[in-house]
Amino acid sequence: MLSIKNLHASIEDKEIIKGLNLEVKAGEVHAIMGPNGAGKSTLSSILAGNEDYEVTKGEMLFDGKDLSELGTEERAAEGLFLAFQYPVEIPGVSNMNFLKTAINEIRSYRGEAPIAAKEFLKMVKEKSKLVELNPDLLKRYVNEGFSGGEKKRNEIFQMAMLEPKLAILDETDSGLDIDALRVVSNGVNALKSPSNATVVITHYQRLLDYIIPDFVHVLYDGRIVKSGTKELALELEEKGYDWIKEELATA
Amino acid sequence: MIDTLEKTNVFTKSIEEASYELWDKFEKLRAPFLELLNKTSFPTTRDEYWKYTRTTKISKSSFNFPKKGNSIDVEIPVNAYVIYLNNGLLDEFSVIESELLSIKSFETITPDQIAKYFGHEQDNERNIFNLLNSAYFSSGLFIEVKKELDKPVYIVNQLNGENIFAQPRKIIVGNKFSKATIIEHTVSNNCNNVLSNNVTEVFVGENSNINYTSIQNEGSGVFHLDNIQAHQDKDSIFTNHTYSFQGDWIRNNINTWVNGENCETNMFGAYNAKNKQLIDNHTTLDHRVANCLSNELYKGTASDKATVTFNGKVFVRKDAQKINAFQSNNNILLSDDATINSKPELEIYADDVKCSHGSTTGQLDEEALFYLRSRGLSEASANNMLVGAFVGEVIEHVEIPELRDYIKSLYGLE
Ligand SMILES: Nc1ncnc2c1ncn2[C@@H]1O[C@H](COP(=O)(O)OP(=O)(O)O)[C@@H](O)[C@H]1O
Numbered sequence: 053m054l055s056i057k058n059l060h061a062s063i064e065d066k067e068i069i070k071g072l073n074l075e076v077k078a079g080e081v082h083a084i085m086g087p088n089g090a091g092k093s094t095l096s097s098i099l100a101g102n103e104d105y106e107v108t109k110g111e112m113l114f115d116g117k118d119l120s121e122l123g124t125e126e127r128a129a130e131g132l133f134l135a136f137q138y139p140v141e142i143p144g145v146s147n148m149n150f151l152k153t154a155i156n157e158i159r160s161y162r163g164e165a166p167i168a169a170k171e172f173l174k175m176v177k178e179k180s181k182l183v184e185l186n187p188d189l190l191k192r193y194v195n196e197g198f199s200g201g202e203k204k205r206n207e208i209f210q211m212a213m214l215e216p217k218l219a220i221l222d223e224t225d226s227g228l229d230i231d232a233l234r235v236v237s238n239g240v241n242a243l244k245s246p247s248n249a250t251v252v253i254t255h256y257q258r259l260l261d262y263i264i265p266d267f268v269h270v271l272y273d274g275r276i277v278k279s280g281t282k283e284l285a286l287e288l289e290e291k292g293y294d295w296i297k298e299e300l301a302t303a
Numbered sequence: 304m305i306d307t308l309e310k311t312n313v314f315t316k317s318i319e320e321a322s323y324e325l326w327d328k329f330e331k332l333r334a335p336f337l338e339l340l341n342k343t344s345f346p347t348t349r350d351e352y353w354k355y356t357r358t359t360k361i362s363k364s365s366f367n368f369p370k371k372g373n374s375i376d377v378e379i380p381v382n383a384y385v386i387y388l389n390n391g392l393l394d395e396f397s398v399i400e401s402e403l404l405s406i407k408s409f410e411t412i413t414p415d416q417i418a419k420y421f422g423h424e425q426d427n428e429r430n431i432f433n434l435l436n437s438a439y440f441s442s443g444l445f446i447e448v449k450k451e452l453d454k455p456v457y458i459v460n461q462l463n464g465e466n467i468f469a470q471p472r473k474i475i476v477g478n479k480f481s482k483a484t485i486i487e488h489t490v491s492n493n494c495n496n497v498l499s500n501n502v503t504e505v506f507v508g509e510n511s512n513i514n515y516t517s518i519q520n521e522g523s524g525v526f527h528l529d530n531i532q533a534h535q536d537k538d539s540i541f542t543n544h545t546y547s548f549q550g551d552w553i554r555n556n557i558n559t560w561v562n563g564e565n566c567e568t569n570m571f572g573a574y575n576a577k578n579k580q581l582i583d584n585h586t587t588l589d590h591r592v593a594n595c596l597s598n599e600l601y602k603g604t605a606s607d608k609a610t611v612t613f614n615g616k617v618f619v620r621k622d623a624q625k626i627n628a629f630q631s632n633n634n635i636l637l638s639d640d641a642t643i644n645s646k647p648e649l650e651i652y653a654d655d656v657k658c659s660h661g662s663t664t665g666q667l668d669e670e671a672l673f674y675l676r677s678r679g680l681s682e683a684s685a686n687n688m689l690v691g692a693f694v695g696e697v698i699e700h701v702e703i704p705e706l707r708d709y710i711k712s713l714y715g716l717e
Contacts, residue, residue, distance in 0.1 A: 124677050
């Protein structure tokens with residue numbers, strides 16, 4: 053589904069992603085871990101199409117389509133979703149209007165008719181329940197005045213509404229207490245299917261107790277330097293990242 | 304066809320050939336303004352008040368005394384007392400007279416009835432368009448609000464045709480303890496060189512509450528001026544809303560004189576100027592006495608090659624202590640070729656006052672744009688949504704829900 057080969061990317065002439073490879077197949081859950089500053093958020097921004105970053109080399113294919121040829125909204129319409137680490141507040145834009153517009157523009161991209169009002173409301177009810185998001189929040193402006201946890205739930209709620217093929221969760225666990233973590237993870241797990249995939253970016257193992265990854269990758273200095281199964285996450289939790297740095301130094 | 308406005312003498316002569324019955328009837332009221340008009344020339348951009356808005360295209364044009372054109376279908380979003388103007392003339396008007404409200408045309412009143420209101424206090428020295436209307440109004444409405452109205456008054460201002468000189472005059476008097484919302488909604492169809500020069504004089508009586516809302520939704524081919532003069536007596540509230548849409552030349556001159564204590568004045572406006580539109584809002588608020596509150600919020604955008612001007616002047620006179628005056632103008636510049644001129648001005652001569660003014664011109668929030676696009680919104684609709692949210696803050700102040708929704712829909716908001 054997602055195939056990243058030898059990706060190099062920079063911002064303001066500073067290279068941050070330095071030859072990254074990653075293969076994600078349908079039905080899989082991947083975790084990307086790594087120390088602060090390794091380039092995890094940068095990777096998710098680049099995948100979502102943030103134009104502040106310049107891809108200088110390599111390729112990113114999504115279902116065979118070259119992502120760098122697609123604008124941010126086209127990537128969304130193709131089924132790519134990024135749950136932001138810091139969801140932005142947008143005063144004056146109502147959650148409902150925003151979501152409905154998003155769904156309809158994606159539908160129109162796919163040559164489908166707009167969603168019926170009734171169907172939309174039914175879906176909102178169902179999906180907000182899934183992430184235990186207070187429906188009153190949806191009447192408010194996008195993320196405005198939401199607590200940290202509410203913002204993260206809203207991200208997963210949007211993901212549930214848009215039903216992406218590939219969801220990238222950027223530090224979704226940061227700022228969540230244990231209850232919220234459980235709720236958000238339950239939501240993500242409920243949305244899992246053989247035809248979609250999830251990439252979880254985190255630097256704590258904690259989240260992976262709830263969202264069980266098939267693969268764990270260590271991102272360090274702009275590259276994936278080690279891959280393994282969920283046991284790798286436990287090892288990282290226990291030993292930190294220094295041993296990886298040492299391994300790299302001696303290699 | 305009358306000669307160009309610029310040559311006022313020629314203009315006077317030829318327009319008088321039109322020998323409009325109302326002009327004869329109101330000759331005494333008109334005379335001093337006519338005399339002043341003949342001594343006044345059109346402003347240039349060297350005049351501070353007209354620095355960013357040229358009137359040459361108007362002064363060099365020729366216009367005809369109006370004839371009614373075809374009527375235009377307009378959705379009226381609220382249950383209201385509806386009055387139709389067509390090219391500045393009253394259309395199928397009949398007098399409204401009840402214990403709440405009286406609306407009469409100038410045809411049905413005597414000059415004495417409006418003598419103390421007509422041209423009562425105006426900024427004629429800087430605004431020739433007041434004089435033009437006072438000398439040559441094309442129709443007149445005398446609206447007396449007697450009590451709290453059961454529904455708003457809705458004036459549909461239809462423009463339709465070529466080389467038309469439409470100059471409706473409105474006098475609105477709010478009696479003691481009365482309350483009303485008066486909406487003026489301008490629309491146009493196939494216009495070319497139409498001057499819509501409106502003068503509205505509002506007398507906000509003691510303890511009354513008058514709201515005047517102008518929806519400027521004409522298309523191209525119209526020079527639109529709203530000249531509003533409001534006079535507030537003590538304990539009154541005056542609220543003005545001005546929403547400008549796609550007209551290609553719009554200039555609003557909104558003046559409020561606060562003559563009595565414990566008054567509240569609100570001024571709201573929003574605009575999204577596109578293409579080569581010119582939208583210019585000039586407001587003047589004169590706090591002459593103590594213990595009053597004023598609140599002004601104008602917001603909008605300029606894209607393409609549009610020009611937007613805001614000039615808001617607030618005077619707080621020497622003895623006008625304990626005034627709270629807030630003013631803010633916020634703009635978003637959506638193109639490098641667009642121009643925004645924003646000039647808030649406070650002139651304060653009293654010492655015990657709380658005043659603030661602010662003007663900002665910025666860009667759309669890139670982070671918000673990216674967020675919306677990452678959910679599938681095209682760049683254009685993400686832009687629209689953010690622009691809508693930006694001006695929406697102003698529209699939230701419209702009190703009548705149906706009207707608020709309607710104005711939102713005109714801006715493409717939900
Ligand atoms: N806008 C930016 N300008 C300059 N450097 C940046 C910018 N964004 C990120 N970086 C740098 O890129 C590196 C990777 O950052 P980031 O992707 O946020 O790492 P992580 O998410 O793994 O903590 C860091 O060294 C950071 O300082």
